[in-house]
Amino acid sequence: MNIGIDRLSFHTSNYYVDLKTIAEARSVDPEKYYIGIGQEKMSIPSPDEDVVTLAASAAYPLMKDGELDDVELLLFATESGIDQSKAAGIYVHGLLEMPSRCRTVELKQACYSGTAGLQFAIGFVARNPEKKALVIASDIARYELGSPGEATQGCGAVAMLVSANPRLMAIEPECGYYTADVMDFWRPNYRSEALVDGKYSAMVYIHALLESWKQYAELSNRTLADFDRFCYHIPFTKMAEKAYQKLAQKLKFKMSKEESHALLEESLRYSRITGNCYAASMYVGLLSLLETAEDDLAGKRIGLYSYGSGCVGEFFSGVVQPGYREFLYTDQHRNLLENRTKLTYQQYEDIFNYGVPTDGGEYVFPQYKTGPFRFSGISQHKREYESLVD
Numbered sequence: 001m002n003i004g005i006d007r008l009s010f011h012t013s014n015y016y017v018d019l020k021t022i023a024e025a026r027s028v029d030p031e032k033y034y035i036g037i038g039q040e041k042m043s044i045p046s047p048d049e050d051v052v053t054l055a056a057s058a059a060y061p062l063m064k065d066g067e068l069d070d071v072e073l074l075l076f077a078t079e080s081g082i083d084q085s086k087a088a089g090i091y092v093h094g095l096l097e098m099p100s101r102c103r104t105v106e107l108k109q110a111c112y113s114g115t116a117g118l119q120f121a122i123g124f125v126a127r128n129p130e131k132k133a134l135v136i137a138s139d140i141a142r143y144e145l146g147s148p149g150e151a152t153q154g155c156g157a158v159a160m161l162v163s164a165n166p167r168l169m170a171i172e173p174e175c176g177y178y179t180a181d182v183m184d185f186w187r188p189n190y191r192s193e194a195l196v197d198g199k200y201s202a203m204v205y206i207h208a209l210l211e212s213w214k215q216y217a218e219l220s221n222r223t224l225a226d227f228d229r230f231c232y233h234i235p236f237t238k239m240a241e242k243a244y245q246k247l248a249q250k251l252k253f254k255m256s257k258e259e260s261h262a263l264l265e266e267s268l269r270y271s272r273i274t275g276n277c278y279a280a281s282m283y284v285g286l287l288s289l290l291e292t293a294e295d296d297l298a299g300k301r302i303g304l305y306s307y308g309s310g311c312v313g314e315f316f317s318g319v320v321q322p323g324y325r326e327f328l329y330t331d332q333h334r335n336l337l338e339n340r341t342k343l344t345y346q347q348y349e350d351i352f353n354y355g356v357p358t359d360g361g362e363y364v365f366p367q368y369k370t371g372p373f374r375f376s377g378i379s380q381h382k383r384e385y386e387s388l389v390d
């Protein structure tokens with residue numbers, strides 16, 4: 001029995017800042033961002049958007065299509081948690097009016113937790129083949145203004161329906177994973193911006209890839225020649241490209257720069273204009289590949305590398321299913337990405353500095369352009385959400 005990703009839907013903020021705007025403000029050559037790190041725009045969440053609204057908006061098309069009726073497991077992967085106790089997935093469960101017979105939990109391990117969710121969901125479906133799981137990865141990447149990480153912010157959520165006989169991608173059983181206790185990126189509970197040792201994190205990302213690949217290759221007997229495309233975790237698009245090149249070099253796998261670029265390029269298109277979505281990033285990459293590749297990917301094997309600082313890496317693979325294009329939300333996603341509002345530098349900084357009140361008072365937040373749900377206010381320390389659809 002094949003198990004894997006049956007549907008995949010995405011949401012990001014309706015606002016973005018062009019990295020040229022950041023470059024001007026920081027007196028940096030814009031080519032450093034456009035070419036050096038391979039990023040063009042980053043999505044900025046409005047004050048009435050958070051990981052819950054991004055997630056619920058991502059999963060909303062699945063609800064509308066009646067795809068959530070058989071879901072009995074909801075895994076919410078994030079490193080932008082809003083509560084130390086209550087799982088963000090429970091708010092989403094409520095907003096999407098999902099059946100109460102459902103296990104709901106939040107997962108954390110930096111940008112890796114979406115993959116942990118996917119693998120746990122596959123285990124659940126293996127035991128309950130007639131049931132489905134919903135895995136949502138939702139994050140807001142935030143670094144201090146003026147820091148090296150600033151240009152690698154972004155936000156977005158991906159909702160994945162996991163089932164037997166999936167219509168998009170069957171996940172193969174072999175995987176290689178790797179854990180090491182390192183401090184390359186972290187965010188203590190008292191901070192709203194992440195701390196990162198950027199150069200070190202790039203080294204650890206690559207080391208974890210080499211180690212994960214080793215185990216995957218031993219278990220599967222596959223070589224790089226067995227893959228048609230790759231999707232890597234994308235903190236910034238250059239990182240994914242560099243890591244693949246390092247792996248190929250290490251394995252003495254001969255290919256030109258152009259050939260190597262072509263294996264990843266389609267997977268990087270969405271991230272280049274949304275920025276880092278942490279736990280959702282690799283899955284934004286997968287969507288970008290499935291939705292923008294011109295050739296039919298049915299039957300093709302995709303290599304997937306997930307990385308979360310701290311750190312955990314995992315290399316695994318999936319095979320794209322026949323007829324997959326019919327089950328994508330390509331037009332909706334393109335429409336969203338093409339119709340966002342560009343922020344000025346001042347608007348970006350004002351939104352960045354808008355903090356959620358913490359005094360337990362009553363607050364109603366101004367309405368910005370969001371998806372079908374918004375974070376409408378806060379009352380006595382309780383977050384309030386509003387559905388903008390019937």
Ligand code: COA
Pocket residue numbers: 029031032033035036037148149150151152185196197198199201202205235236307309
């Ligand atoms: N034109 C073209 N390229 C340029 C350039 C210009 N004018 N100026 C600089 N560059 C290139 C640099 O050569 C470098 O490329 P290289 O890495 O191939 O050598 C790249 O742009 C970045 O420049 P650098 O000086 O290294 O940038 P930085 O010190 O400001 O930081 C990061 C870059 C990526 C380390 C930083 O943005 C960061 O920490 N991001 C977060 C990383 C992260 O998310 N890690 C956690 C998960 S993996």
